[in-house]
Amino acid sequence: MFRAAVRSLPGRALPAMAAAVLWKKDKERERAIKAPSWRKEVHPYYNLSVTVVRAQNIQGTDMLSKADCYVQLRLPTASPLPDRTKVVYNSTDPEWNETFHYRIHSAVKNILELTLYDRDLMLDDKLSSVVFDVGNIKPGQTVRRVFKLNRKDKEALEVEFQIEESQDPPSEIITNGVLVAHPCVCVEGRIKYDENKENGNYMLKLSVPGSYEKQINAPLEKTENEEGDNFVFHADRDTSPHLDVCLLNTLRVAPNDLAPELDKRTLYLGKGSVPISSLPEGQEIDIDLPLSKNHVVNMSITKEERFQELDIRLGFELSYGERDFLKKRKKVIAQSLKNALDLNTEPDEVPVVAVIGSGGGTRAMTSFYGSLQGLQDLKLLDSTTYLSGVSGSTWCMSTLYEDPEWSNKDLKEPIDRVQKFVTSSKSGAFSAERLKQCTQELMALERDGHKVNFSDLWGLVLEYFLHQKDNPVKLSDQQNSVCRGQNPYPIYAGVNVRANISGGDFAEWCEFTPHEVGFRKYGAFIRTEDFGSEFFMGHLIHRRKEPKICFLQGVWGSAFAANLDEIWARASGTGIRWLNSLTDVIRVIDNCRKLHFHDPSHLQTRLVMPGGMVSNIFQDLFKSRFTAGELYNFTRGLYLYKDYMGVREFVAWKGNHLDAFPNDLTPMEENLYLVDGGFSINSPFPLVLQSERDVDVILSFNYSWQAPFEVLDLTSKYCKERGIPFPKITVTEEDEKQPKECYVFMDADNPRVPIVLHFPLVNDTFRKYKAPGVFPETDEEKKFGDFLLEGKDSPYRTKSFTYEPNDFNRLIAVNRYNVLNNEETIKSALKAALDRRKKKMAYRAIKKEKKI
Template sequence: MATKDEVHHVHQSPGLSEGEVKATHKRREKVLMCLETLGIYCEQNNVPNIVVLGSGGGLRAMIALLGTLMELKKQNFLDAVMYLCGVSGSTWCMSLLYENGKWSEKLMSLEEELCESLSNSSWHLGKAEEYLEELSKDENYSLTDFWAACFVYQILQQFDENELADHSEAVETGVNPYPIYAAVDKEKLSEKGGNFPGTWFEFTPHSAGYTALGAFVSTRYFGSEFEKGNLKKKKKKVLCYMQGLWGSAIGSMEENIKFIRDILGRLVQLRLRTLFVVLERDTVIACQANLLLLDLQLCAISGSDPKEVFEKLRSVLSDDKEKTASIKLCTAIHNTWAMKTREERMASCAELGEQIEKEFGGHLGQGIPQGKLPPSQAVLLGSVWGLLRVVSKTVQCVLTWKWGTTHNFLYKSPNIKPSYLVENKIISLIDAGLAINSAYPLVLQAQRQTDLIISFDFSSGDPFETIKKAASYCQENHIPFPNIKDQKMDENNPSDCYIFRGDKSCPTVMHFPLFNNVNCSGEIEDYRKRFSTFRMSFPGEAIKDLLKKAGLNVSNNRAKIRNEINRLVLSSRTKELQKRVFVSFYTR
């Protein structure tokens, strides 16, 4: 049960967390000094809240945000930033930087370390398997765990076992901008299409929760089991898991399943090549059938011919003549496959997976048959059982597309509204890039009082999709946002900087497409292809090139950035003077 102190780690409040309030108050001193170095003078109570947004975009986004921050530092703008907010690949860059308590002062040396790390492969399949075997023991195991151990670990070359809450020291001194990491509620996203404030979920070093609803838990306790606001079981969510949660929408469903299928196939081939002879027949059948189910799911998604997969699957299932339900269902699905829609085919795969699990996999991964093997062989086979559990659980997660499942910290909490927040034991959180690939909804919350949003768009495809979606989101939810329709936005030939201003009720937005007609004139499409989203790595020279292109968007627009900051300060000063004149006149 929870201690008296732990009870209060779940709360609902429309305001900012105490940790964020203290950190941003301290940060304001740093911002004020930075503005003075830029020749911009203002009083402490009028310091503008400047936000930098980094969009998603996989490894491309991670590297591009690093290059952007580097140039912001060189041009003396970084210390003027109050908040740094990221989605997907940008969160990978952020979470690595905040491991260092003074990263914004040591950015040059950190850049060299990160680039060297990305260029040198230290990822090992065997190590990933160890992580997976441990992660798969959890009742809430999902594809996010797999993604963290096999995708994020492979890209970042490390499995970070620290916690996000450990980064609180990096923000409470005011040395660095305050970080916000974005995710969305999977169920609410499917209901509302992303255009609903209650969809969005944020993480900071101090709290995690539903931003617009003001429902939070201390970040240290995210993932733990709560009931009625009381801590029942403490669970730790390491940073690598969080990186997997934030960056789980790198490719299409088909690309992601192909990746999962490839890794599982390699693991099975590596570990079971000489051990099938000592496994029970049902276990072998279940393992082979599970891998073929992934192939069948890929056929369902892509629309490719499933004939060969069905033949292999029926051949495997036919090894046991006593169990016929699975093969009958397999045949029935095959006979009606062509008449089904894509969604119906995917559902059929899930139904077949449930039946195969029921008939052949009931004991899969539960452990070694006691007393049947000598100790040395039992130890060897024990690791195989762990792998089989991973295969079985992962395939079932693919068939139901299960991502980001974690304990709902608001379960049965009293006085929490709306009521749906407290009804379910489990919530599912996924990459915010599936809603809006830049976290506008988090920084547009009134309590953050954002004055200027400097948005760096590292997306693939339309470089204006994020701001268009943000504008639509704000219109539907009656949130002040600049009018973006008056400016021409050519997605095939974008410029490097767009400025959108509105009335005094909304922030100014500066929008920077990564590849544009200034930093790669005539080569925009070539750069988009060269730095595609689902790339696992880039050569050293390509990394340097990408860092440079991202940095040019800042250096080429230094005057515009300074002018917008200065304009906001002057506007704020004018409002303050008008207020003083009004008060003076009124008191007479």
């Protein structure tokens, strides 16, 4: 036991929390935090007992002997560390009868993983894993389940469950219906140095399992800090955390012939533990903690709880900044519709129009300029609400928004400026002087605490390509570009992927706006100024300086983050098929939906059969993203709500989809892997299709070479899986081979379905006309329009970053022309959207009146 002396500290603020105090005065943030989407709920605790009884007919991996089995239990919502049974050696029918106890919170999705291992000398072999939703057991019941692991060999695992309501009082949580925030405890302390004790190479290893900081090493000797070494840990109060202290002695050993590289040896001396629940709230205490018979460490410790004020916004509504923008933008749009279409309409009745651009490197960036210029020439740019893009289109957007008045000026000036950079040599980006500058900047970024990776270097390369000088602009600076509703609202797209999963199988859309960065899937957002800072359990742990926008451009256009399987798929049209035979096999083994007590929000029990060691080797080789950028995960430490499956963004109804494995979803991960949105859908449809944005018309500009309708097909599948309204996409085989300039897709009977105008990148009638209805007069004009956009000899290949001036002008001109040549189609869509918007508003008014 430890001995403690308590001292009151009235009004004392912990240094570790000081950084989070000042910026909480920001009025805009406070209004956003108080948004109505999150709520406080009170839920009881339950005591869960899991008894691993036995396994039967287990066939191990060793051909010369029977299996040496043990079972690992993982329940991360209740315990930060997995538990395991003892090993039963050389048995096909091992029996354990071991019971493990957990205290679970009923507000979160508690998923227990039971993994059967075969003990090995080198690396234990994973035989199979059962994923079980604890919610399938009724409180007060004792249920014995036999999980069939292999029907052919009659392998099975027998487990007994018992759940009883805990005597602990119910606790309050914060939730938005998808994520749950528990109370976070901050333990701050100081290791005291005693001059009377003997000197030595003593080292303390401090850890709080499940904490954000994990482990801290501190020398037990006099340092520059005369008062001793400080430490701080942040942990989940509900997992009953404890501070573990281990004392080591590092002995220096002279090298010898047998171990020439060995010059020191660590001697373990003892350890001790302090239950954090035993510490008083808001008071500093002195602790004498025995570590061994001869060693006692003296520490002063203070515990504080952080809960009521979250530093992350949990909610699905739009940010305060975006909502404020919309009020102002509606007036601009109403005036634009009057000028362009001679339509008199009230600001609240105007349709919401989103213009989106696909990826495609410099080709997409240049083309997007041309498309926007066409909309400006039609006097329709002021009729748009949102401007969104992925990859190369974001390069266009980010440079435009450096001018707070860009859409109210002639776009010829920024186009001439970007032409200068696109048509100039890029060799300076790799000069010795530039590389030295990049190295210094990356080192400074790392010293500031940011995770530095390949995408950051790529961002600095893009900075040179687009500006040929240092560009200190940040994304939050673009708040000046939308503060009066003077420009469309920019939404930049990235996707969060897994390092070893294809973006086509799993990708979570992350939106970047001038006000917030976040995942609408989880309803989790942080201020744009705080992107790159460290968060845990919804609280700001370490605030860092907002990175320059070029580092975000490196993420938005990180084409180099592709894995070998995706590269193969792009080259051949399909992935490496034989890899599929090596992946884990997932199947439902216990369909609880048939049971009378089953709740539709509960997950089915699934069996995961691992592909094996050979599978892991090939998966790591072909599926890993060697250059994917790791960033701090601002959702880390939050849990999935018990009914998260009911939110449409999740595809949890697919038993083999990662959404059905809440223990492995993003909030449980340490890092984000944000890459180019093109690895999922090469156009930001998912971001503008969010119901909160209520978009009526989408002008989709597709700048990819191949498969001109692929983004529509992928979006249609995405929406169908999630129940998002989207028009039916029907095109002929002739259209696939020879696409036209513009296609309209809509559902005439359903005003909730947006009207989609899709513009493939084509050079169709531009060959014959220099302007809509105007024939070229000179040979030079005829030659200017007669060119191929794609092909192996095309100057517009995705990997080409430098164009000849004439090629640049052609690409601008053909995209501008394609918009101008479809003026009536665009205006007709806007008129139809205006009528649908009025009908939609009338329906909502009637529905609201009935509720009242």
